[in-house]
Every structure is written in structure tokens, then in C-alpha cells.
Amino acid sequence: MTAESSPSAPAAPGGAVHPEPPVPRRRITAELLIVFGLSLGQSGVYAIVSLAEKLTRGPLAAQTTTLNPVLDDRQYFDLTYQLLGIFFALVPVALVLFLLSGHGVSAFRRLGLTFERPLRTIGFGIGLAAVIGIGTLGVYAGGRALGITTALVPAALDTYWWTIPVLILSAVRHAVLEEVIVVGYLFLRLRELGWSTPAIILTSALVRGSYHLYQGFGPFLGNVLMGLLFAWFYTRSRRVMPLVLAHALIDITGFVGFTLLGPAIGIGG
Template identity: 80%
Template sequence: MTAGSSSSAAPPAGDAPAAPPSPRRITAEVLIVLGLSLGQSGVYAAMSLADKLTRGPLAGQTTTLNPVLNEREYFDLAYQLLDIGFALMPVALVLFLLSGTGVSAVRQLGLTFDQPLRTIGAGVGLAAIIAVGTIGVYTGGRALGITTALVPAALDDYWWTVPVLVLSALRHAVLEEVIVVGYLFIRLRHLGWSTPAIIITSALLRGSYHLYQGFGPFIGNVLMGLLFAWFYARTRRVMPLVIAHALIDITGFVGYALLGPVLDLGT
């Protein structure tokens, strides 16, 4: 190669902006991400519901969240922390995939505290709306016999019980809102989906992985999904959704752990 031709050579490929993924690649990516995370949970939840329906009325059955994973205290703690940590790996995968464009995945999702007071305020407001609706849907579902009794926390009473329940709540909040709302919106937009179609798809997916609790929680989570996806469509901010979801789950998990046995909640 001559000196003249060397001066006009193209820059290294690593210096060029990343080309957007093809629609086929995006479709495959979405299916893989969901297959490793909440899409898989939806399939198992549907199977669990079918199993419960063949055993007897849903009203007479109980669903336990946050169960004991080992009868020995520190092995249980280790298993709980491992379960929480590995459950968040799909979130790490999503952040890695979205950052391939060279734009911060955190900023693409709106997973930031750029406006702290406004972000926290929106999260608290959404949590209040969902909390009231959740109580109504659960009570109605139990009365109609289409919802199992829920036990939000069944951990033994250790010094680490409350911190682990808080971490579990944060795990659910980050995993669900980042993948089912933020990631799905970004990728389905790349595929040309309309906003209403994305909102409905996101809400149905959210409802699907709660089917193991009965039809009432499915309906309640679809309604929650519609509100959360609509909010994201307007704001492109996933952080308020994470805050709202975390507040709801922390209240349910920790509240039940502290007061459930005394007040006989969840029946």
C-alpha cells in the first residue's frame, strides 16, 4: 500500500457509530430476553394456574411469596441473596444490549434521578393509586373465588428478614419495570409497533406472570400495567415506576412479615 492510499484509508470500525440492529435481530433479542426472564415466568405461571385449577377451587388454596429456601438460618440467607442477585441478571443483559448503540442504556430507559423531587413524587402517587386498586381487586377476587389466599412473606424471624424482604421488593421492581416497560417499549418501537399496541402487550405480559396467584391478580396487574405503560409512553421515565413498584412491594412484604401473623392477614 502506498503512502497516498494510506492517508485516505477508512477509520477503524471501532471508531464508527454502531449500526442499528435489524428487525429480525431485534425480534430474536426480545424473545431471548423474555425467555430468560419474565416471559418464562409467564409460561410457568400459566402452568401453575392450570395445576391449581385441577386440584380444586382457587379460593381454598394458598400462594406463598418469599418462602424459606433452607431450614438453616445462614444457608437460607445465602440462598435468598443468590436468588435476588441471579434474578437481576436479565436486567444487566438488557442494559448491555441497549448500550450497544453507544447511548447510555440508563438514559434511554429514563432510569435516572435527574429531577429527584418530581421523580419521587410521581412514584409515590402511582404507588398510592395502585395500592388502593390492589386491595379492591384482591378483596373482590377472594369474594368471587378466583384468587388464592396470598402470603406475601413466609420467612422465619431472623435479624436479616426485613432487609432481605426490602431487597426482594427492589429486585421485583427493577426487573419488571426495566424489562416489561422500558426495554419492551424501546425495542417494540424499533420494530414499528404503535404505542397502544405496546401498552397492551406490556400490560398483558405483566398480568401473565401473576397468573399463579389466580385470575384476580392477573386482572389487577393488567390494569396496573396499562397505567404504568401509559405513564412511560408519556414521560419515557422508568424510575418513577421502579419507585412505585418498590414501595408497593416493600409495604406488602414487610408489613405482612411484621403484622400478618398478628392480624391473620392474607386469608
């Protein structure tokens, strides 16, 4: 797979073609701060504070972190809150797509958020999910053994007709939000600021790890490693869609698998 060619510059009156004026560095920096302040940067700050709070309570190994918790004890209010949370979490993605659009260029194509070569895209997604999934289990087990990771409950929703669909939507939400912003968007903008590829890969990985710190140091390390692989893959392919598919598959397996199989093996329900 190769990187997409840059878009043609718009033609000026009289037939002359002028290059698109560069975006000022200060504007790009401000844009990055705003986007991350509204999304994963904000999550990273809260995660650091949450970890500090957990450390003041006692050993991380004795504590539990619950993902996808119940938001209301009444079924349809819980459903409403769950759907609202998913919807509003994706607003920063809409903002990024808007910011990257213009001059006749599709933001989806710039990010590689398309299903071009669908079989290859799906194949890469499944392959990345398998590698990361196995690695995640190992890092989690190691973190628990070392006492640096909280016990994770991937899903704690009550059992309703909408539980599984909402968990799938939640997984897709995480996948789209993280891969579009912390890989595709971040890579494009830092490139415009003149950053080197290794620096971008490392920054992307560290940002990804930061907003998982509320789960402990093990998930931070695991997500940094995941971030290194995903960012490296993006530099080779310029395709976000395989990363979205891989991330969604990992989270769907964790959320839905825990909900369906957890009670059967005595760790859920």
C-alpha cells in the first residue's frame, strides 16, 4: 500500500495554478490543543488524576475499574444516557473531519477512513486485532501479577434487549474516536509542523497510553505498545480504517465476550 498523492491545487482565474497556502504553525498548534482538549487530551488529564486518586487509596491490585457501567437504574433512562454518551463522544471526530476537509479534498480519503480494497482492509484489521488481543491479555496478566494494574470489568450493564447492541456501539465509538484522532489526525498535523516520523509515532503512542492510566500502569504500557504498532502501520499504509476495524474487534470481543461468558465462568453478572 502506498500513501495517497497530494491533491491538486485549485486553478486560479486565467488558467494559472497556485499552490494552496500553508496553514500557519500557530494555527495548527492551537487547533491541536483545542481538538485534544475536547477529546483524548482531556481524557488523559482525567486519567492521570484518577490514577493519583487510586494510588492514595491503596494498592492498585486491590482495586477495580469498571468500563461501560450502568448510568441509571431505570432501563430506558440508562439506554438514553448510554446513547447520548456515544453520540457526544464522536463530536470531536466530526470536528476533525470538518477541519481536514476543503479545497475539494475528502477528509475520509486524507485519513484513509475508507473501504478501498475491502478484503485487504479487513484482513489487516483482523490480523492487527489478533496480535494486539493476545498481547493485551499477556500485559494484563503481567500487570496483575506485579500489582500495577487494577482488576478490569469490561462491561457492567444490566441485561436488557439493548445491552449487546449498546456494547457494540460503545466499542465502535472507542475505535473511531481513538484511531481517527490519535493516529490519523495527529499524524497529519504534526507532519505539517515538521515533526519527524519517529517523533510522531512515539507521541501518538504516549498519548494513547496516557488516557488509559486510570486502569493502572500495566494498561498504560500495553496501550503504548499498541500505539507504537498502530502508528507505525499508519506510516506505512496511510490507512486508518484497518486500525478502526482492529480496535473495534478487540473491544467488541472484550465487552460482549465478558457479558456473555463472564457469568458462565464466575467473573461476571
